[in-house]
Amino acid sequence: MNRDGSGPTIAKWEQLNLAPELLRSLTKFGVGPPNKIQQRALPFLLRGADIIAQAPPTQERIAAYVIPAIHVALVHSTGRPPVSGPIVVMVSTTVDQATQAQRMIRDLGGPIGVRSALGVGAATNDTSAEVRLLTQSMPHILCGTPQKLHALFTAPGGLSGAHVRFLVLDEVDQLIARNLHDFIFNIVKLLPPPRQRPISGGTGSSPAVPGSGPPSSQLSASLDALGAYSQGGRRFSSSPIPPEMPTSNGAIERQTALFSNTVPQDVLNLATAIQLREPVRVLVRRDGSGATPDSGGxxxxxxxxxxxxxxxxxxxxxxxxxxxxxxxxxxxxxxxxxxxxxxxxxxxxxxxxxxxxxxxxxxxxxxxxxxxxxxxxxxxxxxxxxxxxxxxxxxxxxxxxxxxxxxxxxxxxxxxxxxxxxxxxxxxxxxxxxxxxxxxxxxxxxxxxxxxxxxxxxxxxxxxxxxxxxxxxxxxxxxxxxxxxxxxxxxxxxxxxxxxxxxxxxxxxxxx
Known part of the structure; x- marks a missing residue:
């Protein structure tokens, strides 16, 4: 247990239900043990749950969604025929953040067969040519900025979003502050629908989240995510680390993860608009070493x-x-x-x-x-x-x-x-x-x-x-x-x- 008694501590990657190839890659690349944001977010992401994670912008936060993204790509590509679009889409507000994510995917996933691509920069008249280049070796994971990804998906003959199982939006508060959310809405329209069925664990309850509050009631309408967090409700229990959510035999469903420095009402509004289903709220506070407007008083x-x-x-x-x-x-x-x-x-x-x-x-x-x-x-x-x-x-x-x-x-x-x-x-x-x-x-x-x-x-x-x-x-x-x-x-x-x-x-x- 954690010192605050809030739930089990994940000390090793082996405690998570990751693909064996990914575990070997983490060891080979020398990735240290999971840190706070990874400990709290990964158990839910590996079950297929939607999450809203608030944490400082660090390399560890990027790894918290890159690692499950590689896992999803491995699970849904190994031994299966090629698809006409990416399996994972990662949207970052800035070029730097998108580049860091793609570089991490290349280093961890490249050696085990996970292909990735980076889409940044302004939309150009050569978008169709860029799409053709991507389709020649379709990436499993596509990273980029909102404007560029929007162009790649919406251009004539653009990329197909029908196979996207995992959508990640990083720096969501900044994305909204820069009025880029309309690009997200247009991209989401081209993706599979959100998860419809409830997340099922071995004990019928949700795993513990350090920092979580009392349990929320079961919700079904698309607005319940917003209502739950406006009332401070979060799911909580003492279940062990859960297994991955089983794959549906029917149509593809979209899992969505939002990562943000802060979670003001605008972020919750966006989560509701793109239909996150019973999102788990994850909070990791910064260590207090950040700059202040006037540290001297x-x-x-x-x-x-x-x-x-x-x-x-x-x-x-x-x-x-x-x-x-x-x-x-x-x-x-x-x-x-x-x-x-x-x-x-x-x-x-x-x-x-x-x-x-x-x-x-x-x-x-x-x-x-x-x-x-x-x-x-x-x-x-x-x-x-x-x-x-x-x-x-x-x-x-x-x-x-x-x-x-x-x-x-x-x-x-x-x-x-x-x-x-x-x-x-x-x-x-x-x-x-x-x-x-x-x-x-x-x-x-x-x-x-x-x-x-x-x-x-x-x-x-x-x-x-x-x-x-x-x-x-x-x-x-x-x-x-x-x-x-x-x-x-x-x-x-x-x-x-x-x-x-x-x-x-x-x-x-x-x-x-």
């Missing part, structure tokens, strides 16, 4: 506040989506079913609040973080209309454009190369780019116009405002609206970093 290097904007949701009371009618939360809203969305009037008030805030400070530079390209365009236009110099910076820019934007922000150099007369405040409006020293010197004011979707992102955003010991402590202002889950996210940030954000004072002029 809030008073020394950073002063953090919130500005509450008390306007309400869509004043017409009508939903612009059928999702609410179907009982699904809107992906990207941070809210469950029944949550509202900001009206056009509310968005305009929020822009006015940002301008008023910047008018109230005397700072040469400020950084404003937004949650999407639409918000970035709106903020830049609004600030320019109020006479402020706003410099856009986003992840879709090429390296040269990013460098030019940073140069303009630092030095006030216009497009023609002439030095502009510095306005009251020069504002860098940022989406999906990390801005930190030495790229920028100390920035006295950082505004989270839209709160991050993942608590880990908060530290990256506020780094530029942290005092270097000589400058005045930087100020962070977090905009919190009544809609979109902002209150819950701010509370999560405060708990995660052990900080307390008071309400912003009436005037910031004296502290910025």
């Amino acid at each position: 809030a008073a020394r290097g950073l002063r953090q506040f919130y500005l509450y904007l008390a306007f309400t949701a869509n004043s017409s009371g009508r939903s612009n989506s059928n999702a609410a009618e179907q009982g699904l939360g809107i992906i990207g809203s941070g809210r469950s079913a029944g949550g509202g969305v900001e009206s056009a009037q509310a968005r305009e008030w929020k822009l006015d609040a940002l301008c008023d805030l910047l008018d109230d400070v005397e700072a040469a530079h400020a950084i404003v973080h937004v949650g999407g390209l639409a918000a970035l365009d709106a903020v830049v236009y609004k600030l320019a209309s109020r006479g402020l110099e706003a410099v856009p910076l986003h992840g879709d820019m090429n390296p040269g454009a990013k460098m030019a934007a940073m140069q303009r922000f630092r030095n006030g150099v216009g497009v023609a190369g002439s030095v502009l007369r510095a306005p009251a405040t020069r504002v860098l409006v940022v989406y999906d780019v990390q801005v930190k020293p030495p790229e920028v010197a100390h920035v006295p004011l950082v505004v989270n116009y839209d709160l991050p979707k993942a608590v880990e992102e908060y530290a990256h955003r506020v780094t530029a405002a942290v005092s270097n010991g000589n400058a005045r402590p930087g100020v962070v202002v977090n905009f919190v609206t009544a809609t979109g889950g902002d209150v819950e996210m701010l509370r999560s940030i405060e708990c995660f970093y052990k900080i307390k954000c008071p309400e912003v004072p009436i005037s910031l002029r004296d502290i910025v």
Whole structure:
């Protein structure tokens, strides 16, 4: 048992029902004993259960889904005729994460006959040629980013998803934050349906999960996964390590695993939308060694506040989506079913609040973080209309454009190369780019116009405002609206970093 008495500890790979070839490969490759995320996730994945796993982004987390993926590929390919599509699909938000996963599959699975391929980069006109190349030696496991995999599956004559038995989505919170979930929905439509039958164990109960809560009742509707976790219910018992779920004699069914740094409401909404069946919730907390916004104390290097904007949701009371009618939360809203969305009037008030805030400070530079390209365009236009110099910076820019934007922000150099007369405040409006020293010197004011979707992102955003010991402590202002889950996210940030954000004072002029 674990020290907390929560369930059996898996100390060796041999305790798991892995294919013999895979066990030999793990030994040959020198993989160490299972760590926490592997101990907690693999027993369920090897039974065929759907899971939602929350764990820090590490190589061990990647291995927690790569190892069962190789096992699935071996079980369903050995001694069977070739298929016209992959058996396992892994979707990672970033190229780096997808590349790491495919490299691990190549190292562990390649020597035992498991083929893998990597699909990353932007969709091109040569997608059909890429598909033909893949079909010449169809990979058992296909890894890639959402845009590229979407192109490979949906192109004319694209890959078949009919044989996919295991779908993995990694970095799900970041995937949603970058508005990539529509690619996932379109891919899932081409895959087999989710598991219909209940997971059966030897004792008729589920195995123990360290950190799990009391048992949940048996659920059958597609929305039960969301309901169970909104109520904190999780399955728990003291069964031994279960055997693999037997293969159905009928049609292929899809098993799905979600891995994420955090599990806000948006992640649960997505899990419901793609029909995870009674997903097991796995939680592995980080060890506390991660960076914090101000590890030396809030008073020394950073002063953090919130500005509450008390306007309400869509004043017409009508939903612009059928999702609410179907009982699904809107992906990207941070809210469950029944949550509202900001009206056009509310968005305009929020822009006015940002301008008023910047008018109230005397700072040469400020950084404003937004949650999407639409918000970035709106903020830049609004600030320019109020006479402020706003410099856009986003992840879709090429390296040269990013460098030019940073140069303009630092030095006030216009497009023609002439030095502009510095306005009251020069504002860098940022989406999906990390801005930190030495790229920028100390920035006295950082505004989270839209709160991050993942608590880990908060530290990256506020780094530029942290005092270097000589400058005045930087100020962070977090905009919190009544809609979109902002209150819950701010509370999560405060708990995660052990900080307390008071309400912003009436005037910031004296502290910025």
